[in-house]
Amino acid sequence: MDKRILFGGIAILVLIGLVAIFSTSNVGDRDLSANRMHGSISTTMGSSILGNPDAPITIIEFGDYQCHQCYNWFHNTKPAIFQNYVDTGKANFIFVDLAFLGSDSPKAAQASYCAEDQGKYWEYHDVLYVSQESQIDNGWASSERLKAFAFNLGLDMDLFNECLDSEKYSKRVQYNISEAKKHEVNGTPGFFIIGPDGQEQQIKGAQPYSVFKQIMDSMI
Amino acid sequence: MTATLKTVFSNFRYVVLAVVIFISMLFGLLLLSEYVFLEPYVVSHIPDGTEFGFLLIVILSILSSLVIPMNVYRISILKSSKKKMSGGIFGSFIGAAAGACSCGPVGFAIISTFGTVGATASSFVTNFEIPIRIAAIGLLVIVYYTTVRSLKIECRVNHKV
Numbered sequence: 001m002d003k004r005i006l007f008g009g010i011a012i013l014v015l016i017g018l019v020a021i022f023s024t025s026n027v028g029d030r031d032l033s034a035n036r037m038h039g040s041i042s043t044t045m046g047s048s049i050l051g052n053p054d055a056p057i058t059i060i061e062f063g064d065y066q067c068h069q070c071y072n073w074f075h076n077t078k079p080a081i082f083q084n085y086v087d088t089g090k091a092n093f094i095f096v097d098l099a100f101l102g103s104d105s106p107k108a109a110q111a112s113y114c115a116e117d118q119g120k121y122w123e124y125h126d127v128l129y130v131s132q133e134s135q136i137d138n139g140w141a142s143s144e145r146l147k148a149f150a151f152n153l154g155l156d157m158d159l160f161n162e163c164l165d166s167e168k169y170s171k172r173v174q175y176n177i178s179e180a181k182k183h184e185v186n187g188t189p190g191f192f193i194i195g196p197d198g199q200e201q202q203i204k205g206a207q208p209y210s211v212f213k214q215i216m217d218s219m220i
Numbered sequence: 221m222t223a224t225l226k227t228v229f230s231n232f233r234y235v236v237l238a239v240v241i242f243i244s245m246l247f248g249l250l251l252l253s254e255y256v257f258l259e260p261y262v263v264s265h266i267p268d269g270t271e272f273g274f275l276l277i278v279i280l281s282i283l284s285s286l287v288i289p290m291n292v293y294r295i296s297i298l299k300s301s302k303k304k305m306s307g308g309i310f311g312s313f314i315g316a317a318a319g320a321c322s323c324g325p326v327g328f329a330i331i332s333t334f335g336t337v338g339a340t341a342s343s344f345v346t347n348f349e350i351p352i353r354i355a356a357i358g359l360l361v362i363v364y365y366t367t368v369r370s371l372k373i374e375c376r377v378n379h380k381v
Contacts, residue, residue, distance in 0.1 A: 101331070101342075
């Protein structure tokens with residue numbers, strides 16, 4: 001009788017352990033055990049790598065789709081960085097969400113991953129930063145508008161709507177936010193430039209191209 | 221108006237006070253609004269589309285550096301009431317606060333500490349940053365004119381006495 005209770009207890013503990021492992025290691029449909037690291041930063045739950053995956057430098061941006069400084073950086077600094085570093089294979093780029101500014105911010109981040117399911121993450125990302133309006137939570141990134149952006153990109157709307165409405169990527173976005181906080185990113189946009197030897201340089205705010213150039217040139 | 225300004229700023233202490241207020245306010249606001257960065261290098265820039273915001277910061281700093289020393293003069297030399305002084309400080313404060321909350325560290329700290337309430341307050345201040353700054357400038361202009369007028373009258377009365 002005692003043995004039965006003992007084995008029963010062990011079986012229940014094993015079951016609980018398996019459930020716990022399963023629930024924490026799967027965020028959306030991404031597996032945390034396949035951890036992608038850049039320097040000390042886990043980018044597993046962030047975007048896919050844009051540009052040459054073997055580039056000596058990786059630029060990680062922590063951003064919010066409702067942040068107007070991210071908008072400024074996207075329009076004023078990013079094009080020059082892409083032209084001179086990403087497009088030439090010297091650097092690659094990863095976007096990680098720090099969606100904190102308003103209630104529509106996490107939803108917009110989730111929507112970008114729903115677009116990723118259909119192979120259009122970067123197109124959707126760009127649409128969000130092009131369509132951003134100056135006011136936070138004024139409806140420009142409401143569920144209806146996020147669906148309209150997806151429609152305009154020609155995504156399968158049944159898949160997209162189901163993904164967005166079910167909050168499939170809620171945990172993925174939360175994971176990215178906690179990763180940002182772990183690395184003391186306390187505002188958006190926040191950047192880490194990871195060099196060939198794993199050296200990290202943090203850049204806080206929407207700084208001009210000259211700053212990025214100086215850091216990246218010193219790393220190559 | 222020029223005579224009033226000359227009266228106040230003929231005293232070197234008030235010139236120093238005005239310069240200190242102007243520099244600290246301009247530098248602080250440019251830093252908060254991400255026109256100036258100190259790390260990893262000291263660098264400044266005006267991104268496209270943010271020129272008007274930059275201009276408002278300069279105007280706000282100039283007005284604050286005029287209004288506050290003039291009111292300090294009124295209070296310390298003429299022993300007048302502190303009412304207008306508080307108007308000047310309030311105008312400077314709300315002008316500064318308009319740029320402080322946003323996606324930067326101040327906004328992040330407010331939202332992290334106060335949750336939804338902090339996010340709502342931060343959103344409001346961010347959404348209406350330009351109108352709030354214009355209102356602050358309007359308030360400082362009113363305080364400036366009333367201060368100049370009262371300085372004219374008070375100086376005349378003091379002269380007679």
